[in-house]
Amino acid sequence: AQKITQTQPGMFVQEKEAVTLDCTYDTSDPSYGLFWYKQPSSGEMIFLIYQGSYDQQNATEGRYSLNFQKARKSANLVISASQLGDSAMYFCAMREAGNNRKLIWGLGTSLAVNP
Amino acid sequence: DVKVTQSSRYLVKRTGEKVFLECVQDMDHENMFWYRQDPGLGLRLIYFSYDVKMKEKGDIPEGYSVSREKKERFSLILESASTNQTSMYLCASSPLEYPTDTQYFGPGTRLTVL
Numbered sequence: 001a002q003k004i005t006q007t008q009p010g011m012f013v014q015e016k017e018a019v020t021l022d023c024t025y026d027t028s029d030p031s032y033g034l035f036w037y038k039q040p041s042s043g044e045m046i047f048l049i050y051q052g053s054y055d056q057q058n059a060t061e062g063r064y065s066l067n068f069q070k071a072r073k074s075a076n077l078v079i080s081a082s083q084l085g086d087s088a089m090y091f092c093a094m095r096e097a098g099n100n101r102k103l104i105w106g107l108g109t110s111l112a113v114n115p
Numbered sequence: 116d117v118k119v120t121q122s123s124r125y126l127v128k129r130t131g132e133k134v135f136l137e138c139v140q141d142m143d144h145e146n147m148f149w150y151r152q153d154p155g156l157g158l159r160l161i162y163f164s165y166d167v168k169m170k171e172k173g174d175i176p177e178g179y180s181v182s183r184e185k186k187e188r189f190s191l192i193l194e195s196a197s198t199n200q201t202s203m204y205l206c207a208s209s210p211l212e213y214p215t216d217t218q219y220f221g222p223g224t225r226l227t228v229l
Contacts, residue, residue, distance in 0.1 A: 035217065042222070043203060043223040047218070050217060091158070095216070101209070102160060102163070103160075106157065107155070107156075108157065
């Protein structure tokens with residue numbers, strides 16, 4: 001059963017606007033970590049932001065923030081003030097405590113930033 | 116900065132050839148991973164290693180083997196390449212600490228098997 005769901009295959013946003021990329025997850029483990037990665041057309045997977053299941057506050061990293069709603073099992077990525085260089089694939093991933101270092105990956109969302 | 120390097124960005128091989136993909140990390144990370152990425156299928160874990168000479172199968176190990184003789188180097192081996200192994204191969208490394216064991220990736224190798 002898929003444990004990470006990214007429901008938006010493709011998204012468009014105007015430059016300088018904010019955009020939210022959705023991610024929902026499914027786990028019965030109380031201890032887990034959630035990650036977001038960016039993959040530009042060059043292919044390299046770039047780590048953006050991390051949220052732990054016990055973290056009290058939403059994670060932020062520059063223009064990236066994670067809207068963590070634990071009861072709803074969602075971990076949406078918010079990119080503020082979009083830039084042309086933000087055009088890329090974005091992947092959500094989860095690490096469960098008992099899962100032996102493995103990440104469970106979503107299928108990604110393609111984001112296009114329009115000038 | 117974490118640095119993960121892969122031996123080739125692009126590689127073209129013939130069916131039946133033995134193929135080596137090399138990955139090196141410079142952050143003294145315990146864990147190393149090999150993934151393949153295909154359109155519509157996302158990232159799938161082939162093998163990972165949590166220590167020198169230790170390895171564990173991922174979700175799709177068939178047709179692949181790995182080698183980790185030194186902590187910084189993790190090799191993926193296609194014993195007899197086939198056309199269905201044409202794919203993007205990504206290597207990653209991570210430290211041991213849970214849960215913040217963020218995986219850091221190399222630039223990827225686009226392998227074409229003819």
